[in-house]
Amino acid sequence: MINEVLKQLLRLVLLLFIQVLIINNINLSPYVNPYIYVLLLMMMRVNVPKAQSLLIGFALGMLMDVFSSTVGIHTFATTLVGYIRPRFLALSLNKEDFDGNIEPNIANKGFVWFFTYAFSIIFIHSLALFFLEVYSMKEFFATMQRVLYSTGVTLLMIVLGQFLFFTVKPSHD
């Protein structure tokens, strides 16, 4: 348990470091803003209680808001992810996964499942984030482009990261 908490804290520091000090300084285009820090929420073990998942999401968002001189927008987006994540997992995982309390990564669940999972989480996060940042529907299509391109790049980074850290078994299905 203590080990698990330490591991998550280490991950948090590392992800914030990469996000705030490296990725936020890469100005690819106004349409591409990858936010890989959601990975922290995605990679929590599957049996994390729903309320805990919510509160972690809330705290993570607050922290991210502090580091990007914004108020509330990251908090809203990550709380939403914290709420949706357990529901997505309940729909798409089987009993064995919950019994084993696995970490939902590419090694445990294979490429296709992880890709769908990551895409859903990142898309919802970006959708909430970018629309709240603009705070109006006036530039709907520009904002939508922002959401789609950023989702794509974030997804690419996260999936590549998975290949970097895990060995992927050939999928069973």
Place this chain on the structure above:
Amino acid sequence: MRNIIVFIYKYYVFLLFLLLEFFSLYLIYRYNTYQRASFINFSNGVSGNVFNTVANFKSYFRLRQINDSLQLENARLRSELFTSYYNNEIRDFKVNDSIYKQQYTYIAAKVLNNSVNRRNNYLTLNRGRIHGVKQQMGVICDNGVVGIVMGVSDRFCTVLSLLNSNAKISAKIADNNAFGSLVWDGDDPTTCRLLDVNKHVEVENGKRIVTSGFSTIFPENIPIGEVYTHSLEAGDNFHTIKVKLATGFGNLTSVYIINNFYKEEMDSLETEAQTRLTDDK
């Protein structure tokens, strides 16, 4: 009563979710409508220190460019020195100047954190309350306008960049004094749009755009950029003008915060006039 407790117990995750989301929406709403700064203040004390460490580290890599730009600016200032003017005056007299009073002073600051690729961009500077920085002060760099101070903590301040959907700066075309307001579209950090320039005004590519001096934030004639493209749609009363910004937001390192000594007097006069108008109605 019992039913309520059962209900809460059953749906407590969902209720917690709603509570947290409403709280963050409340923050966003407050922040987008009222004094934005009050909330931001708590954040730049925390993150300011982190950004300060990183900026210290990064500044080594840019020493050469910084030296170059300082040298350029020194040259410019030197040319404005009193001694570099030829003195045409024959009589030698001295007045204790009561006509010219200093209105603006400048506080030099270093950029700790900056972004150009979001829809709403902000900067963090290493100057704060103890250096005399207040909200709503203008920020410029050697080349042109940068933004407006929003939040101030003791040692740091956050600046609403010109590259922000909430930024609107009063600007004019230098040659003919036609004024409009400058806003950012959000797709290119090197260009802005100048709105509300009447169609009878002549606009040409390459004309200089400067601050109008109508607000109490920026002095007059601070460079903003130059006209990049312009067009006049049929049936439209205003020009569509794209402005190439003089400020390179991508590599800002040193900026100046403008302190206007008469700001409060001007602002209070304007609000007084406003309230008097509404009272008369």
